[in-house]
């Protein structure tokens with residue numbers, strides 16, 4: 015064990031490990047990359063996190079930089095949960111629900127709490143956390159906050175940042191801060207602090223004042239964007255100020271979250287679900303745009319494309335039985351309304367009118383049994399991506415991009431062209447209401463040819479999304495995989511602004527380095543796995 019590991023073992027309550035097995039286990043997340051940590055720490059409390067950060071800060075002051083990476087369940091698909099220094103693994107101990115406040119309808123949790131378990135608890139109180147990711151059963155709330163996760167309900171309710179009321183964060187130097195929205199008076203107190211926290215408030219406040227034009231350029235016309243940092247929601251017109259939105263989505267690069275306060279929404283399990291089939295992508299787009307205009311619109315608007323249906327049918331025809339029959343349409347949209355019985359019925363009628371104009375078939379379900387059959391279409395994708403064809407695996411290379419909703423058709427057509435020209439067949443599915451799509455082509459990363467193809471696809475997809483004014487990091491952050499593209503994506507001056515933000519919080523670059531900054535395509539080539547798999551998640555599958 016190294017001297018650093020010895021020091022941590024001596025001073026922390028939580029376990030410290032450096033075994034080859036443990037390092038190998040944490041060398042992968044759900045991305046195509048691998049990078050082994052030197053030391054794994056299972057913090058037992060905030061003090062452990064504080065001490066680990068303080069120690070790496072002191073070493074960095076003396077010129078020795080040891081990265082520190084926070085980790086939830088490691089389901090990040092872009093390599094955000096990988097690091098080669100100290101890895102702080104939260105689900106082991108820091109996994110408690112600290113408070114469920116039925117008056118303010120908020121929950122306070124430690125970062126390692128399993129999202130699915132928290133959701134179950136909330137359901138028993140008639141509440142829920144709407145921006146849950148599809149991976150909720152096997153991922154943490156801390157990971158969702160650090161990634162600003164979003165999911166099927168986000169089209170109506172928004173992403174995680176819309177629900178985070180406040181955070182406790184360990185800064186790079188081990189100082190602990192609490193964030194929430196501050197009024198002008200509270201802000202001026204923070205600005206006067208003689209601590210690292212005070213320095214951060216002063217620097218960020220000045221930067222936002224000086225760089226308003228650049229901050230505006232971070233706002234895209236996509237519904238969601240997690241590329242870089244969210245600088246737009248820190249300071250409001252009324253002068254109030256909140257660092258929370260900056261930490262949300264920052265992927266452990268600005269601070270380590272040790273507690274989060276989240277607001278919840280009433281949970282209405284009685285929904286109306288509609289399934290509409292389309293033979294034209296133009297009609298699909300028109301329907302999506304019209305549905306987005308409905309007041310208090312759909313609570314989900316999920317897309318499954320025709321090739322996905324064919325792949326599912328090829329794998330197991332029973333999965334589509336009683337729901338859809340071949341020949342399959344070019345696209346199916348699942349549209350859910352959850353606004354209570356009367357309102358949902360009214361909305362379903364409005365949706366019906368839209369579908370009359372654009373869809374070739376529409377069915378509605380209010381009974382859970384029938385609804386489950388419809389949702390099975392979406393869930394069946396999980397078994398298809400989990401299905402290995404020889405050495406071919408579904409790989410998340412170009413997952414998680416989004417374009418403005420009025421470019422949905424162009425995006426789909428561009429993807430089909432890209433797949434065609436690379437001789438690939440794959441399913442495309444995702445959140446149509448946000449024009450945010452999932453695409454996981456099947457490749458054998460052990461083969462040089464397929465690895466080359468992977469980089470070609472990444473580049474062609476990057477160009478397609480950029481040409482359509484989209485974002486490569488829509489639901490979650492850039493991780494390592496998309497970091498090489500950030501400078502060109504935003505342009506040099508905006509990227510310089512993002513770099514300044516990083517330097518303010520993390521002057522020695524100890525917090526998850528390589529994520530959002532400092533990873534090149536050549537680094538990615540070095541880190542790419544030769545065999546892709548999700549072994550450490552299989553306890554909780556199915557996935558989709």
Ligand SMILES: Cc1cc2nc3c(=O)[nH]c(=O)nc-3n(C[C@H](O)[C@H](O)[C@H](O)COP(=O)(O)OP(=O)(O)OC[C@H]3O[C@@H](n4cnc5c(N)ncnc54)[C@H](O)[C@@H]3O)c2cc1C
Nearest residue numbers: 086087088089090094147148154157158160163164266271
């Ligand atoms: C099959 C599948 C489906 C998915 N579906 C979705 C989806 O629908 N929507 C979506 O948004 N994502 C999705 N994801 C991505 C991922 O599962 C989610 O973003 C999830 O919320 C990450 O949680 P985690 O606990 O696994 O975090 P990890 O992967 O462990 O970490 C994610 C990031 O957060 C940082 N982090 C973790 N804990 C902390 C902390 N305490 N402090 C600071 N930083 C921290 C990590 O360093 C890393 O950068 C999916 C992934 C898979 C494999």
